Amino acid sequence: MNQYPSFSLFFTIFSIFFLRSSTTTTLPPQLIALLSLKSSLKDPLNTFHDWDPTPAFSKPGFQPIWCTWSGIKCDRKTAQITSLDLKDRNLSGTIPVEFRYLLSLTHLNLSGNAFDGPLQAIIFELPYLRALDINHNNFSSTFPPGISKIKHLTFLNAYSNSFTGPLPEEVIHLRFLEYINLGGSYFNGTIPASFGSFPRLKYLNLAGNILTGQIPAELGLLTELERLEIGYNEFNGGVPVEFAKLSNLKYLDISGANLSGNLTPELGNLTRLESLLLFKNRFSGTIPHSFTQLEAVRYLDLSNNDLSGTIPEEFSWFKELTQLSLMNNELTGEIPEGLGELPNLELLLLWNNSLTGVLPQKLGSNANLQKVDVSSNSLTGPIPPNLCHGNKLGKLILFTNNFVGELPSSLVNCTALTRFRIQSNKLNGSIPYGFGLLPNLTFMDLSKNNFSGAIPKDFFNAGKLEYLNISENSFNTELPDNIWSAPNLQIFSASLSKLVGKIPNFIGCRSLYKIELDGNTLSGGIPWDIDHCEKLIYLNLRHNSLTGIIPWEISTLPSITDVDLSHNFLTGTIPSNFDNCSTLENFNVSFNQLTGPIPSSGTIFPNLHPSSFVGNEGLCGGILRKPCSTGGLAAGAVEVRQQPKKTAGAIVWIMAAAFGIGLFVLIAGSRCFRANYSRRFSDDREIGPWKLTAFQRLNFTAEDVVDCLSMTDKIIGMGATGTVYKAEMPGGEIIAVKKLWGKHKETVRRRRGVLAEVEVLGNVRHRNIVRLLGCCSNSECTMLLYEYMPNGSLDDLLHCRNKGENLVADWLTRYKIALGVAQGICYLHHDCDPVIVHRDLKPSNILLDGEMEARVADFGVAKLIQSDESMSVIAGSYGYIAPEYAYTLQVD
Known part of the structure; x- marks a missing residue:
């Protein structure tokens, strides 16, 4: 960053006078324009550092010195500046009037900077400009008049600014325009009908503004148009039938534009169309049969509408189709079997409809499938066996259907798989061994099925697994002893899964935020080493058969907010340490066999509801408004007696070890302190x-x-x-x-x-x-x-x-x-x-x-x-x- 702007300005002025005194002619207009531009703009990244006019203008046979400056290109024959590229320099300020001296400039790129305020019309004084790019700035106010002066302009990109007011209708006089991008601002009003009069336009983007009214039918006259993006506005009505005349159109995006009514059947005449994106509107009715003529289509997205009827069987003819998204509509009937045989299909998104029948059994056999989401339908039958035939499948989302049978064993070889969601189906059998060996698996939800048998130990060796939910199944087994060893596991839920046995020790519990083991028949005590779960926020062990006392270590967890130990057989007192647990918000120990006073010295327990403690006849005090008897006050002694006993010999060994460790820490700490002090203050x-x-x-x-x-x-x-x-x-x-x-x-x-x-x-x-x-x-x-x-x-x-x-x-x-x-x-x-x-x-x-x-x-x-x-x-x-x-x- 230039920290001395006044010196920089002085240097520039000095350079100009120096050059004038050392030459017999006046400064070239191009150099005046460049130096004026440099002095007028704020350049925090010092990107103009090489714009130094002090060396000789040129040498015999060489171009002028400014032709070597960054961002500048000159014509080899005339030495005139033809291109000025200042993109992504964080520049701001104003364009000086001398800028118009760059008479031969054909390409100007000011994109990705911090220009704000009105766009300066001085730019329109460049008569031979062919490409103007000002995207990703913060130009505001209305688009200034005068752009029609640039008669040879072919490329105009003003995307992502803050322009307001109507669209600049003056651009229609630029008869050579091939590319217009006015998206991502705050233009309002309607699209002028005159925008349909560009004779050479191939690209038009007006998306992401506040345009209203109906889409003008005149846009159908843009017969050279190849790409049209006008989504994310606030239109009314539907797609004009005149769009059928856009015979060269390859890409049409009118998503998120508040359109309504039936889909326009005439769009089926756009036989060169490769992408049709009409999602997030209010279209209703059925998918027109004429859409089956779009045989060149690769991306078809009609999602998030109110479409009804069935998926046309003819969609199976779209051999170029790579992405089909019809999700979040009201479609019924079966999925065409032929979709499973499309050779290039990569994404199939059909979730949240009312589809029935089976998922095409050949789906995935094309070796290109990357994502399948057919969740929230009424599909039945088995899961297709070859979904991951090409080993590219990253996401398989099948939840809330009626799939039956066992999991295909081939899925354990799907190394690209990252997310696997099959909850709320009717699947059964055992979980195949091998899912834990998948190197990219991060999310797995098998809940609400009828799986049985052992829980594979390899789950907990998965290096990237973050979420695992096996709740509401019928395992009738114990938890694996390595259950907490998955290095990145954050959420583990095994509620209502008919689990038995003891809770394994929490050694290795490094990343868990949430543990749900409620609604099982787990027995034994809560392991004392739960303090290893230092990131734990939510612990739910309710409705089990746990015994013993409540480990005070739970209260030391630095982020714990919710603890539910209700409906067990826990005894002893509530450790007083919980009164100092400042993060705790919910603490439920109802329906156990606890005794003694409820902690009340802090601010946590007085704010809890009495229902969190009911069902414990021996509890007293605190919010229960039940006075503690002498016996009740002595209940704390029961907790102490229930702590593990230590022999005198053990105590001696512990004291000796503690002394040794303390000595080591003292020596190491002093060295670290000296090293840190030296590093921070002696070697910056x-x-x-x-x-x-x-x-x-x-x-x-x-x-x-x-x-x-x-x-x-x-x-x-x-x-x-x-x-x-x-x-x-x-x-x-x-x-x-x-x-x-x-x-x-x-x-x-x-x-x-x-x-x-x-x-x-x-x-x-x-x-x-x-x-x-x-x-x-x-x-x-x-x-x-x-x-x-x-x-x-x-x-x-x-x-x-x-x-x-x-x-x-x-x-x-x-x-x-x-x-x-x-x-x-x-x-x-x-x-x-x-x-x-x-x-x-x-x-x-x-x-x-x-x-x-x-x-x-x-x-x-x-x-x-x-x-x-x-x-x-x-x-x-x-x-x-x-x-x-x-x-x-x-x-x-």
């Missing part, structure tokens, strides 16, 4: 300097941020991803600084990965997204710099914690906030490239600006703090997660 080169990566114009440096944080304790938030500080920069600008949790010393590979992710987040621009201004980093720490939101969070508003005096959460305000959040998330999920999944959306991550507009914060940040080894764990906080995500780690 190992930590490395702070680097500021800016995503728009910033008036401060990395040192300003670090200095400010060293003098402030204004912590305004703390969560699963880091601590947030309010920081005032030297120029008076207030920003929010999020210091990410991370390892003490990150590897170069890890650090580069984080910075690459941050760069993606820095390019996100939307009115309902908190803008990421920049990133400060060194080898030990990463800090994200955000714009500051003065009205706090939605969580503060709902719980009346805002510092403002006039903030009211009335229904109109709530609606406005909800709408803003939806628009922001929709942008992240559909308009970003690449798509960004938030991973930690909750009220505290929805901030409110000065106008009480919702701004989504912390998008994608949860991913940054995950380890290199596993990037698909449950990221962010566990407080609220969408139900399907909490149980599936992914929305299927």
Whole structure:
């Protein structure tokens, strides 16, 4: 970043005077234009470092010096600048009037920068411009007049800006245009009928705006058009029948556009069409028979509509078809058997319909199948045996059907499989050995079937398995002794599965968030080494036959929120340690044989409901309002006596060992301290300097941020991803600084990965997204710099914690906030490239600006703090997660 802008400007002016005094002619207009541009733009990444005019203009036989500058291309014969490529430089500022001196410029690329405000019409003074690319900036206001002056323009890309007002109808005078992309802004009104008059147009994208009205039939006159994207607007009506005239059309996307009525049968005449995307509308009726003429189609997506009737048998003729998505409609009947024989089929998505019959038994035999989701139908019969014939199947989603029989043994050889969901069927037999050997399996749900026999031990050797649910089966067996050894297992559920025997020791329980073993006949005690499950949040052991006392180690788990031990035969007292368990929210020990007082010195137990303790005649005190007798008060002694006894000899050995360990720790600790002290204060080169990566114009440096944080304790938030500080920069600008949790010393590979992710987040621009201004980093720490939101969070508003005096959460305000959040998330999920999944959306991550507009914060940040080894764990906080995500780690 250029930290001395005044010096840079002085240097540029000096260079101009130097050149004028050392030549007998005036400066070339091209050089004047370039130097004026350099001095007018803010360049935080110092990308103009090589634009140095001090060397000689040129040497005999060589081009001018500026033809060697980055981003510039010149014509070899005339030495005139023909191309200026300044993409992805985080530039901002204004284009100077001298820019019009670049009279020979044919290609101008300003994409991926931080330009804002109105687009400057000076760009339209370049008469020979053929390609103009300004995508992924923040240009606002209406599109300026004057673009018709660029008579030879063939390429116009203004995608992902903040333009408002009507579409610029003036572009229709550009008769050579072949490519127009005006998507991803806030253009409103209707699509002008005149947009159907481009004689050479091959690409038209108006998607992701706020366009209304009916789609003009005149667009059907664009006979050269090959790709049309106008989805994610707010049209009414259907697809014009005139679209049948688009004989060269290969790609048609009108998804998410509020269209209704029947599907237009005339679309079946588009015989060159390769992609037809009409999902997420309100189309009704049946799939037109004329669609069976689309024999060139590769991607057919009619999902998320209200279509009824059957799947046409003729779809089996689509030999080029790779993706078929008809999910979330009201389709009935059977799946055509021929779909299983399509040679190129990769994705088959038919979930949430009312389909019956069997799944085509040859499905997968083409060796290309990658994903099958036919969940939530009424399919019957066996699971096809060759679904993974080509070993490419990554996702197999069959839940909530009526499949019968045993699991195909061939699935245990499907090494590409990552997600396997077959819950809520009528499958039986034993679970084949080998699923635990699949190297990529992360999610497996076998619940609500009738599986029996032993639970394969290899499950718990699976290196990437994160979720395993075997609940509601009929195993009639014991839990494997290695059940907790899966290194990345986060959620394990085996409720109501007729399990017997004891709970195995918790050694190796490293990553589990949730354990459900309720509704079985497990016996014996709860293992004391449960404190090995240091990430445990939810523990459910209710409705078993457990005995012994409650291990006090449960109370030491740092994240535990829910414990249910009800309906067992536990004895002794409730350990007083639970009174200090600050994370605990629900604690149910009802219907056991517990005695003694309920802890009451802290803030946890007084807030619990009395029903959590009923069915224990010996419990007293606390919220039960039952006074404790002398015998009851002495019940604590029973707990102590039930602790394992230790002989005097054992105590001596333990004391000796403790002394030895303590001595070792003292010596090692002192060495570590000296090494750390020396490293931190004697060799800063190992930590490395702070680097500021800016995503728009910033008036401060990395040192300003670090200095400010060293003098402030204004912590305004703390969560699963880091601590947030309010920081005032030297120029008076207030920003929010999020210091990410991370390892003490990150590897170069890890650090580069984080910075690459941050760069993606820095390019996100939307009115309902908190803008990421920049990133400060060194080898030990990463800090994200955000714009500051003065009205706090939605969580503060709902719980009346805002510092403002006039903030009211009335229904109109709530609606406005909800709408803003939806628009922001929709942008992240559909308009970003690449798509960004938030991973930690909750009220505290929805901030409110000065106008009480919702701004989504912390998008994608949860991913940054995950380890290199596993990037698909449950990221962010566990407080609220969408139900399907909490149980599936992914929305299927």
